[in-house]
Amino acid sequence: MSVNVAFAGRQYSPNPAYEVGREKIREFADAVGATHAAHFDPAAARGLGHPDVIAPPTFAVVVAQRAEQQYIADPDAGIDFSRVVHADERFTHHRPIHAGMRLVTVLHVDSIVERAGLAMITTRAEITADDGGPVATVVSTIAVRGPEVAGS
């Protein structure tokens, strides 16, 4: 099985909305050791001008990875997850994610480049609030080892 390059350029339909909850933000913040009060205390977040507790800078990965599953888990995409290594990740925040938002994600497969037994796959999750305003862009590149170098 090898990576199907025909998926490059594909754009998926919008994902079902993800509802951002206060407790999920607190749980994620705890997991990465974030202690800023704006993740936990709505009053502290409001003091900084946010409507409710706000998410840590990498929280959007929760939403993005759900969208990426549409592609990665598709048997026709030819991605053997046991051969996948995460290469790059980038979050661009158009506005902070706060509790109470409903986020809708559209996944794009931006590029698939094969070189030296590796397939480098770059996906882009465009996350918007359900009012249509942009919230975050998450660009992720994974490297998939080819079968000939399996186990190396």
Place this chain on the structure above:
Amino acid sequence: MRPILAELAVGDSIGTAVVEVDRGRLVRYAGASGDFNPIHYSDRVAAAVGLPGVIAHGMWTMGAVVNLVVDWAGDPGAVVDYQVRFTRPVPVPDPGTALVEVSGTVGALDLAAGTVRVDLTVTHATARVLAKAQVRVRL
């Protein structure tokens, strides 16, 4: 007190931190993030794919080291862009903990945009685990 853009200079240190990770932390991150790849909890699966043992989620490392910048900036919402390249895994022993060291310096200033780029140096056991770790912060 939040940093003032006009008072910063390229090369300024924003501080250093050491973050600690054990197997329990990885389980907690798996649950919080929804990333249940077994290489982050099963030595058997990790070994089967050629790893020395269970490794930390790269996304955990990315999420943990940026706290240095958030606490310096004074507002998590001030982080407008954050990117890293994963260069080396962080093996997490059982029992025990792995330590990840992070230091941040001012890499660039954009007074017109009101932003500063903080460059992070992130190491485990003296080897760099992230490259091109850059955080753009609006001040």
